[in-house]
Amino acid sequence: MLRTSTRAVALAISAVSLLGFVSAKSGWGEACDQSNTHLDTNTYNLVTDCDPTTYCASNGTCAYKGCRKDIYPFGYSDYAFDQLPPMCPQGQFCPDEGDQCLAQVPVGGSCQKDRDNECALADNYRDLAGFLNTNGSICLNFTCYYANVTLGQTCVTDNTAYTAYLDSGAAYAFIVSRDNCANGMYCDGTALQCMKMKRQGETCSGNKECLTYSCAADGKCGKAADDPIHPGAWQYVLVGLGILILIGGVMTGLWFMHRRSRNENQIKLEQYYNEQIAYRQSIMSMSHAKNSLLSLPPNTLPDVARSSLYRDDSGWTSATNDGLLPPNMRRDSTSGWSDGEGSRGHMQRADSEVLLMPGNENRDSRYMDAPEQHGGYRG
Ligand SMILES: *[C@@H]1O[C@H](CO)[C@@H](O)[C@H](O)[C@H]1NC(C)=O
Ligand SMILES: *[C@@H]1O[C@H](CO)[C@@H](O)[C@H](O)[C@H]1NC(C)=O
Numbered sequence: 277m278l279r280t281s282t283r284a285v286a287l288a289i290s291a292v293s294l295l296g297f298v299s300a301k302s303g304w305g306e307a308c309d310q311s312n313t314h315l316d317t318n319t320y321n322l323v324t325d326c327d328p329t330t331y332c333a334s335n336g337t338c339a340y341k342g343c344r345k346d347i348y349p350f351g352y353s354d355y356a357f358d359q360l361p362p363m364c365p366q367g368q369f370c371p372d373e374g375d376q377c378l379a380q381v382p383v384g385g386s387c388q389k390d391r392d393n394e395c396a397l398a399d400n401y402r403d404l405a406g407f408l409n410t411n412g413s414i415c416l417n418f419t420c421y422y423a424n425v426t427l428g429q430t431c432v433t434d435n436t437a438y439t440a441y442l443d444s445g446a447a448y449a450f451i452v453s454r455d456n457c458a459n460g461m462y463c464d465g466t467a468l469q470c471m472k473m474k475r476q477g478e479t480c481s482g483n484k485e486c487l488t489y490s491c492a493a494d495g496k497c498g499k500a501a502d503d504p505i506h507p508g509a510w511q512y513v514l515v516g517l518g519i520l521i522l523i524g525g526v527m528t529g530l531w532f533m534h535r536r537s538r539n540e541n542q543i544k545l546e547q548y549y550n551e552q553i554a555y556r557q558s559i560m561s562m563s564h565a566k567n568s569l570l571s572l573p574p575n576t577l578p579d580v581a582r583s584s585l586y587r588d589d590s591g592w593t594s595a596t597n598d599g600l601l602p603p604n605m606r607r608d609s610t611s612g613w614s615d616g617e618g619s620r621g622h623m624q625r626a627d628s629e630v631l632l633m634p635g636n637e638n639r640d641s642r643y644m645d646a647p648e649q650h651g652g653y654r655g
């Protein structure tokens with residue numbers, strides 16, 4: 277709504293200077309002068325001697341406000357919401373002073389600056405209502421009008437110049453022009469007749485001439501301030517392609533990474549299997565060797581087999597017992613022997629490569645680590 281926007285601009289412009297005055301204002305019950313009540317020349321805010329929660333009553337003192345025009349009024353930050361002065365009901369309005377609710381004013385009656393809602397509604401207010409008026413009524417030059425003037429008819433216009441400031445601090449006039457033309461039309465400033473609003477791209481000299489309410493710096497009607505951005509089809513395609521390429525890139529990267537670790541695992545597995553096979557083969561050859569050492573001619577009687585342990589021609593030697601033992605027991609003392617006694621001379625060669633030692637051919641040789649040379653093999 278224009279009223280709202282112009283007031284917002286005014287508030288923004290004046291906020292700093294206004295706050296500076298607030299502390300110097302009179303509080304409740306303190307003296308004030310109604311003749312000091314006026315509109316700020318830059319912002320058109322109402323200025324009184326009283327603080328924001330009070331107004332200057334006719335008896336010359338500041339009194340608490342009896343109504344509010346905004347849901348969240350200025351100056352009430354220390355108050356709970358239900359402590360605020362009441363809003364006015366339908367058909368009434370709260371004036372800028374905020375003293376009490378008053379009945380809405382009919383067309384031709386006086387209203388306060390930009391206070392469209394102080395004006396009574398037209399019977400067909402729904403048809404007249406637009407974003408440049410309030411429910412089809414409008415306050416121009418402190419007088420109530422309906423926004424019902426049609427094409428080519430004489431209209432009333434109200435130009436308000438606000439002082440605005442650039443970032444650099446330089447001041448410039450910001451002109452807001454309002455009129456009582458019906459929706460879709462504007463009041464031409466020189467002809468004072470209602471004209472059709474212009475479409476985007478047509479030349480303009482003020483915001484109100486444009487349907488978008490935005491006359492761009494190049495003198496043509498521009499986009500509305502709240503116009504959403506419509507990306508072109510190529511932008512959708514580009515974004516879609518970008519997403520696809522990203523996904524593809526991630527996938528490819530993962531695939532390469534996975535392939536590398538897969539190759540590493542493959543090598544590890546091959547090494548493991550080779551080791552296992554080598555291990556198995558050595559076990560098998562050991563087992564084979566054992567079997568071939570243990571194998572006796574078929575139908576050998578147990579006694580013969582046992583006695584074959586002590587015979588030279590059997591190929592069966594005492595040392596072969598080692599094949600039956602776990603490796604760490606190979607040099608058990610029982611496998612040691614001494615041929616010191618002549619009766620056991622036949623054992624002189626009863627030895628395997630495993631237990632062979634230099635001088636083994638000598639009958640007097642003995643194992644140094646076999647102190648129990650008399651045990652075993654006596655059976
Ligand atoms: C002045 O008028 C206000 C509002 O009518 C009232 O509340 C207040 O008591 C009055 N003050 C004096 C001193 O009469
Ligand atoms: C405008 O009309 C609506 C719907 O009838 C109503 O709720 C609202 O209070 C009216 N505004 C004013 C300022 O009268």
Ligand SMILES: *[C@@H]1O[C@H](CO)[C@@H](O)[C@H](O)[C@H]1NC(C)=O
Pocket residue numbers: 417433434
């Ligand atoms: C505003 O209204 C006053 C009377 O209330 C009149 O004298 C003055 O010419 C009007 N100004 C415009 C710009 O219509």
Ligand SMILES: *[C@@H]1O[C@H](CO)[C@@H](O)[C@H](O)[C@H]1NC(C)=O
Pocket residue numbers: 383422424425426
């Ligand atoms: C606009 O409203 C005013 C006040 O009711 C009336 O006098 C005038 O004829 C209306 N104009 C149009 C074009 O309806």
